[in-house]
Amino acid sequence: MKLRHPKKSSIIVATAWGVLLCMACNNNTSNQQQKNSAVITKASGLQKNTITALQDTPTRAIVYQPITYDTTKQYIYLTFDDGPQGGTKQCLELCKKLGIKATFFMVGRHGNDKHGKEQVKIISSQYPQILLANHSYTHANEKYQFFYQHPLMAEEDFYKAQDSLSVPFKIIRLPGNSAWVRKNEIKCSGLVRSVCNKLDSAGYNVMGWDVEWRFTRGKSFPVERPAVMATHVDTALHRHTHTPNHVVILTHDRMFRLPNYADSLQKFIMILKQNPKYVFETMDHYPGLKM
Ligand SMILES: [Zn+2]
DSSP: OGGGSOOSOOOEEEOTTSOEEEOOOSSOOOHHHHHHHHHHHHHHTOOHHHHHHTTTSOOEEEOOOOOOOOTTOEEEEEEEEEESSTTHHHHHHHHHHHTOOEEEEEOGGGGOSHHHHHHHHHHHTTTTTEEEEEOOSSGGGGOHHHHHTSHHHHHHHHHHHHHHTTOSSOEEOOTTOOOEEETTEEEOOHHHHHHHHHHHHTTOEEOOOSEEOOBOTTTOOBOSOHHHHHHHHHHHHHHOOSBTTEEEEEEEGGGGOSHHHHHHHHHHHHHHHTOTTEEEOOGGGSTTOOO
16 A cells, blocks of 8 residues: 555566566655565575576566657557456557557456456556556446545545556546646546545546547447547647647547457557657656656
8 A cells, every 4th residue: 555655756676477566766664665575585586497487578677767858749648448358458469569659547456357467467568668557446336426426435446456456657547537637736527626636645646638539338339430530639739638739548448359440449540650740658758747
């Protein structure tokens, strides 16, 4: 539970077996850090044959690196919500194939079973191209009103996801609600204000979105065609985004689980990539975050 408290950015180490360890950064020495040190010590004592077997997933550190914005560019933050789930693998593979950055806002309880854990581990290992972020543990059990009317419960739900998914940075998206919490900013509806205040006090950022690729009820297939979505992105950047020249696109992994819809995602990305002004970034590089 200490992950909620540090005010400075965290350094996360992905060990050879994919465990993410929060290593330090605030001045308080916590039990969690002591435990992590113990695991690191254990890692260094791995048997030689075990190390050989894990050579393809070497130890690496996840360290926040601020970027300098190019004023001639416009920044695209492609985000996938609700994973790990059917479609996560397809979305990741496309981002890798097309060489773009993206952020996966994941749900803690979806990463509970063996398959889910595996997918979370793969997403975690792809930073800095791919960022894992927090989308709550229960996804409000789809009862948003009740969830946000109980802010203490909601707050704990986000901390549980932060821990269970080993989310590297304090970046959250609220289930079913577009809200913004950054340095010196809380912009949200009255329903979520209380939980936003709490998350802000704990050093978290909350990210909303500017453009949504909608999905059909029931089967969650994409509603808009790729070219229409690309026009929406262009229009948003011309008329209004939360931060000028930065556009956050909301999609959901499951929309692209079938080959024809994965193809739609590919077409959408390809259209955006043709614009020389566009730069794909991960949400940790959105302006004004507390990092
Ligand atoms: Zn969601």
